Amino acid sequence: MLTGLCDDQLVEDTKRQRLTAALRGCDRILSGTRPLTMREQLAALEGSGLLDDQPDHYGDGPVAVLEERVAELLSTEAAVFFPTGTMAQQVALRYGADHSGRDAVALHPLGHLEKHERHAYAQLSGLRAVWPTTEPRNPTADEIAALAEPVGTVLVELPLRDAGFVLPTWDELVAVAAATGAAGARLHLDGARLWESTVYLGHPLHEIAGLADSTYVSFYKTVGAISGAALAGSADLAAYARVWRHRYGGMAFQQWPAALTALAGLRRELPLIPRYVEHARTVAAALATLPGARVYPEPPHTQRFRLWLPGTAEALDEAALTLAEDEKVWFAARWQDAEVPGLAMTEITVAAPGLDWTADDVAEVGARFLARVAGRD
Known part of the structure; x- marks a missing residue:
């Protein structure tokens, strides 16, 4: 039993590493954001003025x-x-x-x-x-x-x-x-x-x-x-x-990296959120036109919503990975098999990288994504 659990964790860790590497290598991202290294996260604070003071000491x-x-x-x-x-x-x-x-x-x-x-x-x-x-x-x-x-x-x-x-x-x-x-x-x-x-x-x-x-x-x-x-x-x-x-x-004792990235994030993201939410509605409407697609809620209440597409979670995740690795385009991953047979679900998050996707872009890439899924069946 323990060996089986360790093997499952190894498979999951390997999949996560592949997902992260594929996403980092993409030129275009529909759902989510590009993961940053530790160096990149701290480098993003340069020039913000947030790194010039002393670190915290138990919460100051x-x-x-x-x-x-x-x-x-x-x-x-x-x-x-x-x-x-x-x-x-x-x-x-x-x-x-x-x-x-x-x-x-x-x-x-x-x-x-x-x-x-x-x-x-x-x-x-x-x-x-x-x-x-x-x-x-x-x-x-x-x-x-x-x-x-x-x-x-x-x-x-x-x-x-x-x-x-x-x-x-x-x-x-x-x-x-x-x-x-x-x-x-x-x-x-x-x-x-x-x-x-x-x-x-x-x-x-x-x-x-x-x-x-x-x-x-x-x-x-x-x-x-x-x-x-x-x-x-x-x-x-x-x-x-x-x-x-x-x-x-x-x-x-010290939590300054979390505090500084939070201060920077509030400054950077809060003004953009209305655009994210509005564009999520455009993205959701375009995704709903894909064959067999279901979107909920429609329109989305926030910058995030759920998407169901035909296929298994395994096939959809693999299609997302190969699309990213072959074409440097990130569609959507981390699919879960749904209660409805023949469908899998994922959560779509529209953030800064997704703002330049038009409805036509979403539909066109979505069709290419589904073609890869069909090719695995």
Whole structure:
């Protein structure tokens, strides 16, 4: 059994290395961005003025500057840097439980805490999940009002990634915030990709965060930092968060590379996000014209959406790799076999490299990609 697991990991590592090498070698990229080496990531900071000061020492210096910047963007009293979003959200939920005396949390079964964090909220803090809905969308105000038991925190993921990067409308989110308050609970936003949610919601970051008692944002998602997250909210929450960050092992001696790449990413990416979201709609519409294609949501709510195409995940990944290696064009990879037989799914991310793709470009390259898939069948 152990040998089999090691072999599977070796295969996965080899595939990842091939994907990275192929993507780095491409001249044109539709989905995602070109991966950078460590040297390239630090070199990108040259000329920014961010490398001239002293490194942080247990959370001061550039880490403190980043915290101030996030608090300013979200118009909260304070923000606290965390090495991971998983850690930040555990602290947010623990705060809600401690201040309400309620160990239940309302969250979605497709949410990040249920799908990708090994149920850390339960294992580390003894909290329990209550599911307001199992529908592939965020909960409604009526569903919050109808919860079978009191909860300390209602968690809303913006966007809900594993449902297809879907968002509520602004009015729906306002209603959820009101229902949460009426239930005597705190509203926490899992805003890992909050940065790209403003276009669909039609409101700026500070107005979205203003509906909630606490908000988590990621720096490596959307913004492009090497790592890191922040938890924003009241001064009382921040003081609590700093204590529990230390207890969870997040009080690292120096974290300046993460902080500096986050500051640079906020400066570089935030002004471009509306263009990414708008162009994602163009890309999605073009992809939907491919034979057998399905796109969701249509149009996309953010700069990311899901795409299904005919074929197996293995065949589609191999077609993406050979297209990249032979023609230096990156279409889309990391396919997963779908529940519908004969289809595989991937997530499309439209960022800076994809902005120069016209609808005709997408359709033409997509046809060449599918021809490679058919050639493997």
